[in-house]
Amino acid sequence: MSDTSTKHQTETRKESIDRVIIRFAGDSGDGMQLTGDRFTSASALFGNDLVTLPDFPAEIRAPAGTIAGVSAFQVHISDHDITTPGDAPDVLVAMNPAALRSDLNRLHPAGSVILNVDAFTERNLAKAGYDADPRQDGTLDAYKVYEVPMTELTKKSVEHLGVKPRDAERSKNFFALGLVSWMYTRPVEPTLEWIKDKFAKSPDVIEANTAAFKAGHAFGETAELFDHAYEVKPAEKLPGTYTNITGNTALAWGLIAASKLANMPLFLGSYPITPASDILHELSKHKNFGVRTLQAEDEIAGVGSAIGAAYGGHLAVTTTSGPGVALKGEAIGLAVSLELPLVVVDIQRGGPSTGLPTKTEASDLLMAMYGRHGESPMPIVAASTPAECFDAAIEACRIALKYRTPVFLLSDGYLANGAEPWQLPDVASLPDISTSFATEPNGTNAAGDPVHHPYQRDPETLARSWALPGTPGLEHRIGGLEKADVTGNVSYDPANHERMVQLRQAKLDGIAADIPPAVLDGDPDADLVVIGWGSTWGAISGGIDRVRARGKKVARIHLTHLHPFPANLGELLSHFDRALVPEMNLGQLCKVLRAEFLIDARPLSKVRGLPFTAPEIEAAILDALETGAAQ
Amino acid sequence: MSDTSTKHQTETRKESIDRVIIRFAGDSGDGMQLTGDRFTSASALFGNDLVTLPDFPAEIRAPAGTIAGVSAFQVHISDHDITTPGDAPDVLVAMNPAALRSDLNRLHPAGSVILNVDAFTERNLAKAGYDADPRQDGTLDAYKVYEVPMTELTKKSVEHLGVKPRDAERSKNFFALGLVSWMYTRPVEPTLEWIKDKFAKSPDVIEANTAAFKAGHAFGETAELFDHAYEVKPAEKLPGTYTNITGNTALAWGLIAASKLANMPLFLGSYPITPASDILHELSKHKNFGVRTLQAEDEIAGVGSAIGAAYGGHLAVTTTSGPGVALKGEAIGLAVSLELPLVVVDIQRGGPSTGLPTKTEASDLLMAMYGRHGESPMPIVAASTPAECFDAAIEACRIALKYRTPVFLLSDGYLANGAEPWQLPDVASLPDISTSFATEPNGTNAAGDPVHHPYQRDPETLARSWALPGTPGLEHRIGGLEKADVTGNVSYDPANHERMVQLRQAKLDGIAADIPPAVLDGDPDADLVVIGWGSTWGAISGGIDRVRARGKKVARIHLTHLHPFPANLGELLSHFDRALVPEMNLGQLCKVLRAEFLIDARPLSKVRGLPFTAPEIEAAILDALETGAAQ
Amino acid sequence: MTDTTIPVTTRKDWTSDQEVRWCPGCGDYSILAAVQLALPDMGVRREDVVFVSGIGCAARFPYYMNTYGMHSIHGRAPAIATGLAMARPDLHVFVVSGDGDALSIGGNHLIHALRRNVNLTILLFNNQIYGLTKGQYSPTSETGKVTKSTPFGSIEKPFNPVSVALGAEATFVARTHDMDRTHMIEMVKRAHAHRGTSIVEIYQNCNVFNDGAFGQITSKQTRDEMLIPLEHGKPIRFGADGRRGVVLDAGGIRVVDVADVGEDALLVHDEMAENPSVQFMLSRLASGPFEPTPIGVFRAVERPDYGTQVNQQLAAAQERNGPGDLEALLRSGATWEVA
């Protein structure tokens, strides 16, 4: 840390707090995502634990100053492990009236509001739908309010650089960042460094933003407004190297890692769609890893090209969101029938139809399980946290390659854009997921000549033999018509069809023995078991902690493998006659658990485009415990 | 009936039998479908009850004389109600060695074989894969064998017409038809009539086929081979007018009827696919009913155009099979979100992927239920018999129109191509399924002007208000983004989204109160309940009869409405702790029943591209009863 | 609708109560204005007009029109509009689509609508980028374009929408741009007046993700020298006082200085030519929006539209067999009585 910054920090009194939730809210044009993102990184570097929740509108840019145009970024930083972006923000930075209006209701009762008063003009108040100025009509009485003329101060701070006022205004988010960085004693240097290379292309912008940032920082320190700054100490973490990562980046890196671990080139066939596009963007950067990316003409071509690449021996992936999966069903069914490895990544979002493209939801589970015609079973893996997307990607690839099958990898908008500190894995310790290809004939044809039988199976995994084009003597044809067992020739024989249907199912069922058993957290004699999957992990953990803090017993299982289930799940569940299944849908996993284990599992649904909060989970569990007791 | 035919019938001794199963098998080129079809119609006209099972290869025409090229048609005729095409044929008409080889194993132990010996050449035997002539090596010892030189006799019969031998041979299926018609004393005139207008375009063909048919008939009567003919008396049926109908025709007619009953023009947007294409073909004939059909560029355009037509106020339908449904998922989801009436017809076939295109299966149920992203619930109706496709089509349209929702109508290849006698309904007695459109504004906008609120709902059905383009003053916009309750404007409000998701679900759930209750056949204190859906109706009925004939108790429920279930289903099932669910899949309805009612239902699966037989069901029930008892 | 008199309307009547949500400065605003200004002159009633769109920034268009409208799903608008136009030939159906919506995911529906000549007015907002998804290249982006999904530059040859349409049997094809309101209004009116499928490619500036893509040819300064106005029956000239022109001879088609060849040598534009070959040639004059580029109506030929022909077949069938009689239909096969 540089002298300057340390100097600053020694001069003013600092109050230590264990955690704080800050929400930056402004117009889509105000760069709130950038600001929040930067504050997050600084906090990560400082060693806090953190969870973020970007929250932006579906429009590219709605009219400036309107509620629809509000873009917000919430970050929860802490000196101990945390699992959610937080429930009610302690601090709301509102760059304009619309931001205040749309987000004030979220603020903690004892929270503070930092307002850019320069934006509180008649016009903006009207645009935000305020009849009266909330600063006068008592709306804010309950809160600690800091009124800061950010726009003006920013302009002043850059005057000496001769920046035009219009452009100057653009830097006001850096003023806000500087101010909040001072309030929470974030290190200054890293951010100044970051500004330098982020805007390397335009030196004036560097100067302007730097000036604005420093001005904001100085303002906090000098202005009477704030009697003191706060400090959130670094979190106790396992020793190691950490980086701050979003789910989509982790997933993309996991795929690259998988291709290294499988020793196969990576191929991505994809069509852009929110919130999955960033995986395409990230992978297309890493051509030096031999990664091939195709932005296809549509989702069907995306998965189609991946199937072609898989046939050619590449580790093939297609990425999309719900609407895309709904289009890929037929082609995925072909992959099931061809028994080719393929990873289908679904970054779930609010549905049905176009729904809420930029909001999170987890309502594609049953489509992943059943969204194809005929009996076409597929393994399903779901990530639980942003960082875990890395491991989930590797696991999905492992299963796909080992069992010659398409695999669903489920994430969602919350994981995709949310970030958390990630302890970098020891690359050497990552699993070898390489597979083997046929090099010699494994059978003879009618004429008695040695040939390749593509549907001869490994007796243990039931994976079929895989010969790559280019291998002499193993020429063969495969297709979507039913195939004769072993030879793979077209067959309309009734008994053969039934056998093949059962073989495909048996292959899937067998995977249960090859995945980690489900882990029961909490004692089996608890009154209730909470079963979750995917991004609800954080909120459920928080909720469970709170319930246990009240001295109540509750058990919990979080599933990464949803099809097949871990072999021990039935046994684990048999200890409970009541189960609660929180899901960001109307109860999809719940249905499957009931059908599979005849357990009276009850759904806890939230379908609001927002993740669960710990208190919501806590309340539901307490309620369940009571009603349970009442029974 | 004409003198000639009566004369024939009076001359020879006739043995009365109550039922017979005949299987016509030959090369794809031999016209077996036509022959079987004709024999069926004659029997229908004669008043028998009957069920048919066409069974043809996927290839347009495989090499002549090969097993792959064998095309067969099985018909079960009876003097009493029957429900299946029969288990083991009593008579196998084999036009060549391949036909004998592929179908002999189905023949009843005491069955008879009628062979066209002219086809039993070295070459054909080889093509069929016979090393030795089955007529000599004892293969046929168990059966009564009739060796008839059909080709030669046919040629002779047409000589006098100057038909070229090559063409003459083409008529040999009519010789076979004539022979079998004699054996089972089918009326002759109707067939001669039918030949006349079927081939009206080419008089020589009429003459040739007529001659061949008469020759075959005469041969039976005169040849020493057959000591006597059989007679299957007309079945006791309710008084009324009957016609013989296949499932696809009944379904097409049902849609036309629905458009009359709804008083809305019918629109079909479809892309050809086996076994659904015939519905497109049938509907495209009836333009005078105001039916519009579009053969779209693909399945997505098929459903897309239907959605457009629905928006325009037409009764909109799209027809396809499994692979098509897998492509339509996204567009169907749009219809769910738009809340527009749409009927999606899925004539199921063997899957996954291209699978067994010409064989039957019922493995699309879970896709119909869950094959879309997000929470997009849809009603599902399934037909149980060919004739019932008519009623099912009307019911699907009724629900779609009344509740403004896309509805799945499930049939399968067996129902589609299978035929049965159908007692024509009294048209006047068919239900009125007409719906009403908005004509006046039902709300006011922000400015206080009267406007149309497309998402204002009927409090009882929760159906939304529907205004058609062309209606002055009700201009409005709808789309796939989440809509604000009532106004239908785009809304990203979390609470609104959750409300809309729940409203869509509640609308579907409400339909349970508006459909016929499930009917329990057999006493509630039976040990076991058999639950079926779709085309398994016939086989289950037959199986149940056999079990009851043994004095055993078994209850049965057959479902037409699969989503939602009839309101009373849970109550009915609560009387049983054991349930057997026969399905032509791996247990899809079974899964849903277990999840919904936590009943320990067990699947009985058959995935062979063929319908269940009554004995198969019988055996499974007996087995279940025993194991049950054993428990 | 068989019509009495059409009420007189102004832009306001065609403007919905929904806030317009495009980025400030987006070319879509001027297209919206042009369409809302053109409609009052088209002699249509608000209730008979439907705007169908797919997904994209462009596709938000219907929300801002005070008409019937459907914001459907990505790429499917032409298919949905086909069903609507078949079912309701009395309506005026517009399709609004972006370059990705129309030519990437929706390419097949587009070319089949053109081939069938469904009575649709298709407005293709070509900004050579995916706007709504924040800046990936599109099928019309120039080769080498650096975008989020092509950090090292696109290696794809772009479609020329006019060439694609002409290759797909289109009966009406035009091109205009968002900087010339008058021309846009004229093209939209002509497209609507055409019975059958009409497609108008509108060069549209995405100032956030592809700013200035058409600047070289559409800016007030460059326009005269860079845009080649096509007018039926007129020799094709452009540039300051028609300095330059287009000729067609055995060597094919090319741009010349009129002085060198003489006026009479100039190609006279024939938008009505049944054979689209010369119109296709014109579409190839410019290899991108940086060379002199033809705008205006490339092709406008008469061919019976789809919905009308469907209705004719229906009418003919009713002529022949009378209106459908359900009772008779059920008895159309062989029937028998059981007493």
Added chain:
Amino acid sequence: MTDTTIPVTTRKDWTSDQEVRWCPGCGDYSILAAVQLALPDMGVRREDVVFVSGIGCAARFPYYMNTYGMHSIHGRAPAIATGLAMARPDLHVFVVSGDGDALSIGGNHLIHALRRNVNLTILLFNNQIYGLTKGQYSPTSETGKVTKSTPFGSIEKPFNPVSVALGAEATFVARTHDMDRTHMIEMVKRAHAHRGTSIVEIYQNCNVFNDGAFGQITSKQTRDEMLIPLEHGKPIRFGADGRRGVVLDAGGIRVVDVADVGEDALLVHDEMAENPSVQFMLSRLASGPFEPTPIGVFRAVERPDYGTQVNQQLAAAQERNGPGDLEALLRSGATWEVA
């Protein structure tokens, strides 16, 4: 595969052990023979050849080739083949497709493959009908065609596959027919020799559902007068001893009697013209297979193929940043240590 010597093969080597299952008399048999006869001259190894097809009678083709092959799903072969060709530029990837497979459900994948110039050899078996599904009309069926789905005649304008391909930026476009084995073999060889996407439209007789569709122009008797052979660099002539020919002038393109205009006036075919306009004109000479119809190579121009360019970008990236280092990737963001 970097090659030593290619083994000498005969048709037999390219024939699989699967029984051919087309209707007796189907044109597909002669196409199969032509391809199997062409392959021995292409200098390729069996193991490096892949046939990818969709669904249809034509699409059964791969089963009969003793090479690698995939019988995929309806319309998607070009997309699947694109992925394969990108992943494995060392392979020779053929696509076999019917008119419905390629131009109806698969139309979008086809035009995008052409635009991208993926290294594929696409054989389009055009029988102007849906064969496998037993006789519905297709996007190439003539207007008025009576089929199972159009009992009163089709009202749709068919695609001209060559025009569609040229409108979609194709680099190699040819046409041949199933009655002329020598010509088929030549076209297939040339198509394979072209680096990038090559498409060959093959007129194919479906003797069961559309018998004689091309009889007027492909029969031995009519051929000379009805087929216009295109040969690069040669004046375009046809008919008994070249009686007739094709000219291009300000009036456009048309068929003439050579006697009337003189040899020198004839259009000299230039398959290598960068601008596809004249080639497009040739594709419009005949409005259907009942007028004099050009066959042969319409267009054959060089443009870097997709897979090669992808590989170049990969190589360049490795040049710049060295081969991917996972350890370094994970640390590419800001990191911090916890002790």
